[in-house]
Amino acid sequence: MPELPEVETVRRSLAPRLPGAVLVRFDLRLPRMLEVGTPRLLGALAGSRFAPPRRHGKYLLLDLEREPAARDHTLVVHLGMTGTLTWSPPGAPAVDRFQRTVTGYQRALGPHSIDRHTHAVLDLEGGARLVFRDPRTFGRLLVLPTRDLPTTPRLARLGPDAWGLPPEAFLSRWEARAGRRAVKAALLDQSLCAGIGNIYADEACFRAGIRPGSRTDRVSRPRLLRLADAVQAALAQGIENCGTSFRDFVDGDGSAGSNQEDLRVYGRGGEACLACGRTLASAAIAQRTTVWCPGCQR
DNA sequence: AATTCGCCCTGTCGGC
DNA sequence: TGCCGACAGGGCGAAT
Numbered sequence: 001m002p003e004l005p006e007v008e009t010v011r012r013s014l015a016p017r018l019p020g021a022v023l024v025r026f027d028l029r030l031p032r033m034l035e036v037g038t039p040r041l042l043g044a045l046a047g048s049r050f051a052p053p054r055r056h057g058k059y060l061l062l063d064l065e066r067e068p069a070a071r072d073h074t075l076v077v078h079l080g081m082t083g084t085l086t087w088s089p090p091g092a093p094a095v096d097r098f099q100r101t102v103t104g105y106q107r108a109l110g111p112h113s114i115d116r117h118t119h120a121v122l123d124l125e126g127g128a129r130l131v132f133r134d135p136r137t138f139g140r141l142l143v144l145p146t147r148d149l150p151t152t153p154r155l156a157r158l159g160p161d162a163w164g165l166p167p168e169a170f171l172s173r174w175e176a177r178a179g180r181r182a183v184k185a186a187l188l189d190q191s192l193c194a195g196i197g198n199i200y201a202d203e204a205c206f207r208a209g210i211r212p213g214s215r216t217d218r219v220s221r222p223r224l225l226r227l228a229d230a231v232q233a234a235l236a237q238g239i240e241n242c243g244t245s246f247r248d249f250v251d252g253d254g255s256a257g258s259n260q261e262d263l264r265v266y267g268r269g270g271e272a273c274l275a276c277g278r279t280l281a282s283a284a285i286a287q288r289t290t291v292w293c294p295g296c297q298r
Numbered sequence: 299a300a301t302t303c304g305c306c307c308t309g310t311c312g313g314c
Numbered sequence: 315t316g317c318c319g320a321c322a323g324g325g326c327g328a329a330t
Contacts, residue, residue, distance in 0.1 A: 001323065058324080081323055082308085117308090136308050138324060154325085179300065190325080198323070247310090287303075288323070303329075311321085 002079040003058055004163055004195030005238025005259065006249050010085055011055045013252035017087045018050040022125035023064060030119035030137070036076075036152060037143030045073060045143070057158050057194025060085065063146055072146040076155070080138030082248040088112035090127030112254065135248070162195040163235050167228040174216070174224060183219060184212035185286035187231070196231065198288045199244055199266045203234040206265045211297045213285050237262060265291040 002010070026042040028034055034042075048064035055061060060077040077085055092112055112131045114121060120141060122130035132141070142152065149155055159173060173193055178186040186192055187201040196204070205212040207230035210223060219227070243249055243257030246267065250256055260267070264274055269282025269291045278295040 003324095078324080080307095080325090136306095136323085138307070140325090157325095181301070185301085188324090289321090301330085303327105305326090305328100306324105309322095311319105313318090313320105314316105 001081050001197055001199065001246075002083065002243070002249055003197035003200055003238075004055075004161075005200070005235055005241075006243035006257070007055050007058050007060055007079065007195075008163065008239050009243040009251045009257060010079075011053045011060060013255075014053045014085070014087060017128070017252065018062070018130075019052045021050045021128065023048050023050070023122060024125050025123040027121040027123070028119070028141075029121065033119045033132075033134070033137065033139065033141050035140045035142050035154070037141070041073075041143055048073065056155070056161050057190055058197065059155065059158075059194075061149070070147075073143060074146045074149055076140075076142035076144070076149075076152075077132065078140045078142075080134055080136065080140065082136040083132065083134035083139035084248065084250050084254075085252060086112050086131050086133075086250065086254050087252045088129040088131050092129070157191050158194040159189075159191050160193055162193040162231060163239075164232075165193055165228075167225055170228040170231070171221070171224055178216035180215055180217045182213050182285050183210055183216055183227075184288070184290055186216045187212075188286055188288065195235070198290075199263070200231070200234045200238060201288075202266045202291055203237075203264060204230040205292060206230075206297060207233055209297050212290050212292055213283070265293065267291070 023045055026045055028039060028042060045064055048066045051063035051065050053060060053062055058078060062075040064073045064075060117133045117135040118131060119134055120132040144152060177192045183205060184201050187196050202212060208227040210219060210227055238244060238259045241257055241259035241262055242251060244259040245256035246260050265280055268280050271280055273280055273293040273296060276295040278293060280291050281294050282291045
């Protein structure tokens with residue numbers, strides 16, 4: 001479930017590789033993954049040059065430049081739940097490389113495997129490739145003129161990026177948009193601020209000592225400031241650890257992150273709180289599995 | 299108007 | 315051993 005820290009990890013791993021690379025061919029293997037754009041447009045991208053990768057919330061923004069600049073386009077990638085975007089070095093075999101598990105699942109042997117779950121392959125000049133895989137197909141690809149990014153519905157809905165958002169900005173967004181929902185529901189709302197998902201919402205609530213089920217309009221201002229800081233701390237740790245790899249997540253080089261080893265509450269329902277030893281509670285809040293400590297979070 | 303719910307999709311896991 | 319249901323969950327659009 002790539003959230004902001006995971007997408008940032010992918011961005012950072014692609015940053016040394018991508019800039020200057022020339023797109024030779026955009027092979028879209030599963031057309032429905034392309035939410036915005038047409039096969040014809042993908043063909044017209046050939047010859048474009050990648051700029052340094054950007055990110056907003058959980059979205060990766062890959063700008064493709066060509067002369068004149070008015071023809072610049074952007075490939076927007078959302079990794080959904082199980083998506084990976086990897087940079088395959090020149091010479092890597094294009095053949096399917098996977099093993100069949102006892103249940104019949106095709107587990108990729110390498111991160112850049114071109115198999116039934118590979119939905120897009122971007123050939124780059126010199127033989128390298130960008131490979132997009134997503135077994136559960138919740139991810140999305142968008143290709144559009146760069147100047148249209150701010151008005152594209154999916155992106156226009158997003159609030160400011162959560163990472164580095166000043167506490168006072170977080171507070172003003174909260175006061176304007178949080179409503180009377182559960183705190184967790186507001187944290188997951190990408191229009192309030194973009195990038196927080198299920199893992200980091202729970203982690204931030206724990207760090208702030210706030211119950212994820214408590215109502216947004218009943219959180220005092222000082223505690224809200226604590227929450228703003230906790231969000232930054234949770235995201236910072238995730239980025240520092242190169243993302244949370246419970247199962248599928250890998251960065252652009254196919255490397256897993258280590259943040260799953262440092263999570264305080266997510267995925268630990270029924271286990272002992274690392275701070276006070278009480279049994280961590282688990283329940284569905286905002287239609288998401290939510291874990292918190294009844295002792296530490298009031 | 300604000301909030302919740304159902305759906306998409308495929309693989310994993312536990313129960314019988 | 316094998317089948318089957320529950321579950322995971324981001325974001326959209328419909329329903330309340």
